[in-house]
Amino acid sequence: VISVAVVVVIFTVRDESLDVLLIHRGAAPYEGMLALPGGLLLDGQHLDDAAVSRLQVETGVTDVYLEQLYTFDTPGNLERPAVPVTYFALVNAASVRLSSRSEWQAAWFPVRRMPELAFGNAAVVEYALERLQAKLAYTNVVYSLLPERFTLSQLQRVYETIVGKRLDKRNFRKRMLSLDIIRETEATLKEGAHRPARLYEFRSRAPERI
């Protein structure tokens, strides 16, 4: 019998860099290499719950965007074969507490300069990135990368970091507003910045039901 592994690609945006959370493997196979966080699905556990709790363990974060990505065909470990069901998540770097005490030393790595990964995990990251970029265009995925209220410029910086290129400011604003996933907060301004600015919020801070 083949069992099931749950693997999570956790993205964040820090400064102007799109990063992925990786752990150091402390045991064979691939001891000493970097890998995506994951583990075997336990008896009676639900897939989504396993993904959520894996995320919680690694980052302390909950209530973020989390979506199933794909189920791969490569039974990672050959001695104890398990089919990897992969997820991807987006978390706000500011609200993360990496469990530094843990033996597997989770840390952020820039997605554009991925190191070599165990279990053929490189393909998973690549696929997750594609999906993330595609979903940007028509969903509210990034809601968990931003504070509750934000300026359009902040939002644009996040988008630019993810797609990896500059966007036109006026077109970006028009598109965001017409997409109808964000809303202007009433007469609210902001101080501490260079100049007063309108604040916006997402109409919904939950992933749409698949």
Next chain:
Amino acid sequence: VISVAVVVVIFTVRDESLDVLLIHRGAAPYEGMLALPGGLLLDGQHLDDAAVSRLQVETGVTDVYLEQLYTFDTPGNLERPAVPVTYFALVNAASVRLSSRSEWQAAWFPVRRMPELAFGNAAVVEYALERLQAKLAYTNVVYSLLPERFTLSQLQRVYETIVGKRLDKRNFRKRMLSLDIIRETEATLKEGAHRPARLYEFRSRAPERI
């Protein structure tokens, strides 16, 4: 440990109806009910291979459009829990030989009038239909529903059957040609029909690599 089940939603278009292949369950659980064809993933077997061979067993068909759909969270059978990895496939009804001798009595059922299904399979069929309809718009999924060469009217009938509504002939033609997934076959006409007609073919009769 939880194991893996592979489940396949096999679509075909017959006359003007979009149908799904179902089997009669011959044993508990859900004995006597209808269900999607599927089975446990065996040791050392690859997911995609399992889906292909399941399809082959049920229909005798190979080399058709087959794509992974989703991995559900409902461990169907509660005594022997297994995570269902689902696939969907499109087959040409004409080239199918249903294994009538088999004990589980595979048969076609119209997707618009699905009977009640075992294992909560109704959600799987629904999701597969959505995905199929979405993929129609920009891919060559239907290539395995048609003979190698076909008229634009035949192609349009297939599209109409899948989306469940009538399409405008002129707009349909323009769109298909501009999508660049089909090609006019050189000066070929057709006889036996009501009138001579141009024949077209797909530029590629293989699913694009994910």
Next chain:
DNA sequence: ACAAAAGTGTTGAGTGTACACCCATGG
């Protein structure tokens, strides 16, 4: 002759993209 399928263009609405300047504030 008539039923059945193949073929063929134009217009209008809406959407996406390119592009440049002014203003308020903090230092």
Next chain:
DNA sequence: CCATGGGTGTACACTCAACACTTTTGT
């Protein structure tokens, strides 16, 4: 006073949807 970031409008290209009649052939 100047550097930084916020805010704003227009013109063109393109895409999508609506719409009706003629031709050929088999019966």
